[in-house]
Amino acid sequence: MAERKPIESWLTDMDGVLIHEGVPxxxxxxxxxxxxxxGKPFLVLTNNSIYTPGDLHARLSRMGLDVPVQNIWTSALATAKFLSDQRPxxxxxxxxxxxxxTALHDSGYVLTDHDPDYVVLGETxxxxxxxxxxxxxxxxxxARFIATNPDETGPSTEGPLPATGSVAALITKATGKDPYFVGKPNPLMMRAGLNAIGAHSESTAMIGxxxxxxxxxxxxAGMETYLVMTGLTDRGQVGRFPFRPSHIVESIADLVDLV
Known part of the structure; x- marks a missing residue:
């Protein structure tokens, strides 16, 4: 296997990596x-489309995590970017x-229920x-069917909540039409994020x-990958998948010295 380039930029998931149920x-x-x-380029990613980057910046700041607005990339932003490229x-x-x-408005889209080009399903x-x-x-x-992300459940303090993927399945059952999911694991979301910070996949690491x-x-997307044990996947589940992360670590704390 060819030796990878040194890591010059970082992408990290938010829930399960930086925070867990509202706690850092x-x-x-x-x-x-x-x-x-x-000074290395980085992005904090989330498949959750509920909040704007400004909302997330404020929420993270209250937890002691100072992430600038421009360093937050959501499935909502990726979806708006995808649609504006496809049909400006x-x-x-x-x-x-x-x-x-907000992301769709900012990309120049008109929101309407009269003969729309797309039906876009997000988190709510x-x-x-x-x-x-x-x-x-x-x-x-x-209308073409788009969904921000395929996550079937989301976390809460009371337990799992039905998420976009579950509701999309309901619509698919009723229409026979599958949505195009823009968020992770679609590498489209990753590439759009890399372009936003001027980074390249060959020298970027993804933490999730x-x-x-x-x-x-x-x-x-061609990145080096780090799986942390503070979220949904545990060590016993890794072997069930037909692919492996580049590295498995206990938590984000183990990666501080790599930056």
Whole structure:
């Protein structure tokens, strides 16, 4: 195997790597501090499309993690970038929160329920039967089906919550149409993020807590991958996958000295 280039930029997932159920993971503050001091390009990634980068910056700051807005990349931003490249100035019917609607507005999209080019499904805690019914009917009439991410569940202090992937499955069952998922593990999200910070996959590392999204996305984008044990995937599950991370570490604290 060819020797990889030294790591010059970093991508890291947020939930399960830097924070867990709203609490910083030990070492996360030191890792972010070291990244900022190093001047190396980096991004904090999340498949959650609910919040804008500004919202996430404020939430992380309250936890003691100082991540600039420009260093936050969400599936909502990646989805807006994808759609603006595919059909500039298009129209969309959106089920989602401010993170997604703001990103689409900023990309020049018009949000409408009248003959839209796309139905775009994102994360929300208030899915309504009426909105889902409208989405199904619009897709039946020819609107293309896009979803921000394939995650079937999300974390909460009370336990798992149904997420975008689960709701997308409901719409698919009703329409027979599969969505195009933009977020991880689609390497499209990773490449768009790399372009945003002027980085190259050959000299970038991806840190994640999930084999099926973070590690797979990093692998397919050509990055070195680090799996941490502070999230959803544990050591016993790694061998069940037909691919492996480049490295397995206990937590983000183990990576501070690598920056």
């Amino acid at each position: 993971i030990p070492g996360a503050d030191a890792f972010i501090k070291r990244l900022r001091e190093s 100035g298009g129209t969309a019917y959106v089920i989602g929160e401010a993170g997604l609607t 805690r208030t899915y309504s039967f009426e909105a889902l019914t409208k989405a199904i009917r619009l897709i039946d009439r020819g 807590d999930r084999m099926d999204t973070d590690v797979l996305a990093g692998l397919e």
